[in-house]
Amino acid sequence: MTILYNLFFVLFSLLVTCILMFLLRVVLIKTGLIYIVKKKWRSIEDCFHVYQFFKVPEFNEGMQRNQLYHKVLVYLNSLTFIEDSDFTNLFSGKKPNEIVLHLDPNQIIEDDFLGAKISWINQDKTLVLKIRKADKRRVLRPYLQHIHSVSDEFDEKKRGLKLYVNVVDRQVDRKERWRSVPFTHPSSFETIAMESDLKNKVKSDLYSFAKAKQYYHRLGRVWKRSYLLYGPSGTGKSSFIAAMANFLSYDVYDLDLSKVSDNLDLKFLLLQTTTKSLVVIEDLDRYLSEKSTAVSLPGILSFMDGILSSSCGEERIMVFTMNSKDHVDPAILRPGRIDVHIHFPLCNFTAFKTLANSYLGLKDHKLFPQVEEIFQNGASLSPAEIGELMIANRNSPSRALKTVINALQTDGDGRGALNLGRGSCENGSRKPVEEIGEPSGVFCKEGANAVKEFKKLYGFLRVKSCRKSQSFDLNSRQNEG
Ligand SMILES: Nc1ncnc2c1ncn2[C@@H]1O[C@H](COP(=O)(O)OP(=O)(O)OP(=O)(O)O)[C@@H](O)[C@H]1O
Numbered sequence: 001m002t003i004l005y006n007l008f009f010v011l012f013s014l015l016v017t018c019i020l021m022f023l024l025r026v027v028l029i030k031t032g033l034i035y036i037v038k039k040k041w042r043s044i045e046d047c048f049h050v051y052q053f054f055k056v057p058e059f060n061e062g063m064q065r066n067q068l069y070h071k072v073l074v075y076l077n078s079l080t081f082i083e084d085s086d087f088t089n090l091f092s093g094k095k096p097n098e099i100v101l102h103l104d105p106n107q108i109i110e111d112d113f114l115g116a117k118i119s120w121i122n123q124d125k126t127l128v129l130k131i132r133k134a135d136k137r138r139v140l141r142p143y144l145q146h147i148h149s150v151s152d153e154f155d156e157k158k159r160g161l162k163l164y165v166n167v168v169d170r171q172v173d174r175k176e177r178w179r180s181v182p183f184t185h186p187s188s189f190e191t192i193a194m195e196s197d198l199k200n201k202v203k204s205d206l207y208s209f210a211k212a213k214q215y216y217h218r219l220g221r222v223w224k225r226s227y228l229l230y231g232p233s234g235t236g237k238s239s240f241i242a243a244m245a246n247f248l249s250y251d252v253y254d255l256d257l258s259k260v261s262d263n264l265d266l267k268f269l270l271l272q273t274t275t276k277s278l279v280v281i282e283d284l285d286r287y288l289s290e291k292s293t294a295v296s297l298p299g300i301l302s303f304m305d306g307i308l309s310s311s312c313g314e315e316r317i318m319v320f321t322m323n324s325k326d327h328v329d330p331a332i333l334r335p336g337r338i339d340v341h342i343h344f345p346l347c348n349f350t351a352f353k354t355l356a357n358s359y360l361g362l363k364d365h366k367l368f369p370q371v372e373e374i375f376q377n378g379a380s381l382s383p384a385e386i387g388e389l390m391i392a393n394r395n396s397p398s399r400a401l402k403t404v405i406n407a408l409q410t411d412g413d414g415r416g417a418l419n420l421g422r423g424s425c426e427n428g429s430r431k432p433v434e435e436i437g438e439p440s441g442v443f444c445k446e447g448a449n450a451v452k453e454f455k456k457l458y459g460f461l462r463v464k465s466c467r468k469s470q471s472f473d474l475n476s477r478q479n480e481g
C-alpha cells in the first residue's frame with residue numbers, strides 16, 4: 001500500500017513539475033522575460049571562456065578606406081536578426097519605399113556561424129569582432145569568406161540590373177562604347193505565354209549553364225551559350241529576353257548593328273561587355289538581308305564564336321532574334337554558334353488561356369469553347385495582338401473575349417482592315433506601334449479612316465501580312481549544341 005502511495009506521489013509531483021515548467025515557459029516567452037534570462041545566461045557563460053578581439057577600422061593609417069569595413073557593415077545590416085536587437089536605427093533608402101537598418105554606436109550584434117557564437121561591436125569608426133579563442137581556428141577564416149560573399153551578393157542585388165545600348169558617336173569618348181540605364185523590364189517566365197514544358201527546359205538550361213564553369217573549362221570551351229529566338233513579330237521574343245535577364249540577374253547589352261561602324265568596332269564592343277551578361281542582337285535576319293552593311297558576315301561569325309569573350313572574361317549568354325531563319329546563311333545557325341533554337345509561334349489556344357488569365361484574370365469563361373474552335377480552324381493572332389485587345393477591354397472580360405473572337409474571325413477570312421498592314425510588314429519595318437500611321441507607303445493611300453482604324457488595332461496589322469509571307473516551323477524545338 002505504501003509503495004503504491006509513493007508511486008502515485010512521484011507521478012503526481014512529476015506531472016505538477018511538468019505543468020509548472022510549461023507555464024513558466026509560457027510566461028517567459030509571452031512577457032519577453034526569456035530574453036533577460038538568455039542575456040544573463042550568456043554573461044555567466046562569458047566568464048568561463050577566453051575571447052579574442054579583431055578590429056576592423058574604417059580607414060587605414062594612410063586614411064584609405066578599408067574595404068573589409070564596408071563589407072562587414074553591409075553584412076551586418078543585411079542580417080535579419082539586426083531586427084531582433086534591442087534597438088536599431090531606421091533610415092529611408094535610395095529607392096522609393098526602401099527602409100534600411102543601421103547600427104547604433106556601441107551596438108552589439110550577435111551572430112552564429114558553424115555553431116560558434118560571434119559578436120560584433122560597433123565602436124567609433126571601427127567594428128570589433130569578438131570570438132571565443134576555442135572557436136577561432138575553426139571558424140574565423142570561413143566566417144570572413146562568408147561575409148565577403150554575402151555582402152557581394154547584397155551589393156549586387158542593390159545595384160539593380162542594367163540595360164546597355166551601344167552609342168554611335170564614340171569619337172566623343174573612345175572608351176565609352178556603351179551607355180547604360182537601369183533595366184526595369186518586369187517580364188518573367190511566369191508572364192510569358194508559352195508551352196510550360198519548353199519554358200522549364202529553357203529555365204533549366206540557363207540554370208545549368210550558370211553553374212557550369214568547371215565543366216566548360218574541362219572541355220577547353222569558352223563559357224558562353226547562344227540562343228536563337230525566332231518567330232513572327234509580337235510573339236514575345238524581346239519579352240523573353242527580359243525574362244531571361246531577370247531570371248539570371250544578368251545585365252543586358254542590346255547591340256544595335258546599324259550603329260556599329262565596322263568589324264573592329266564590333267570586336268571592341270564585345271570586349272567592353274562584362275561577365276554575367278546577356279549580349280543581344282535583335283532582328284539579325286533583317287540585318288543580314290540588307291545589301292551593304294558595315295559589319296560583314298565573317299565579322300558576325302567571329303563575334304558569335306565568342307573568341308574574344310575568352311580574353312575579356314566569360315560567362316556570357318548571346319541571344320539573337322529573327323523573324324524567320326529561312327533565308328539565313330547556315331554558317332550562322334550551325335551548332336556551336338547557336339546552341340539553342342527556340343521557336344515563338346503565333347498564339348494558340350493554350351497561350352490564349354495564359355493571356356486571358358494574366359490580362360483579364362479569367363481561368364475559364366463560357367466563350368472559351370468558341371475561341372478554341374476558332375483556333376482549331378487555323379486562325380491565329382500573335383500574343384501581342386491578343387494582349388492589346390485584352391488590355392483595351394480589360395474592364396469587361398466578356399467584351400474583351402468577343403473582340404478577340406471578332407479579330408480572329410476577321411483574320412480567318414482575310415477581310416477588312418487587316419489587309420492594310422501588308423505594306424509595312426513586307427518592308428520589314430520594325431517601327432513601333434505609334435509610328436505605324438505615318439503618312440507613308442500603303443497607309444496614306446487608304447485614307448484617314450483607314451489609318452484611324454489601323455491605329456485602333458495597334459500594330460497587329462503588319463504582323464498579319466508578315467505571317468502570310470513566311471513559312472514557320474510550328475513545332476517548338478530545342479537543339480543542343
Ligand atoms: N508569348 C507572350 N506572352 C506574353 N506576352 C506576350 C507574348 N508575346 C508578346 N507578348 C506581349 O506583346 C508585346 C510585344 O511582345 P515582344 O516585343 O516581346 O514581341 P517580339 O516577338 O519581340 O516582337 P518583334 O519581333 O516585333 O520585336 C509585349 O508587351 C508582350 O508583353
Ligand SMILES: [Mg+2]
Pocket residue numbers: 237238239282321
Ligand atoms: Mg522584339
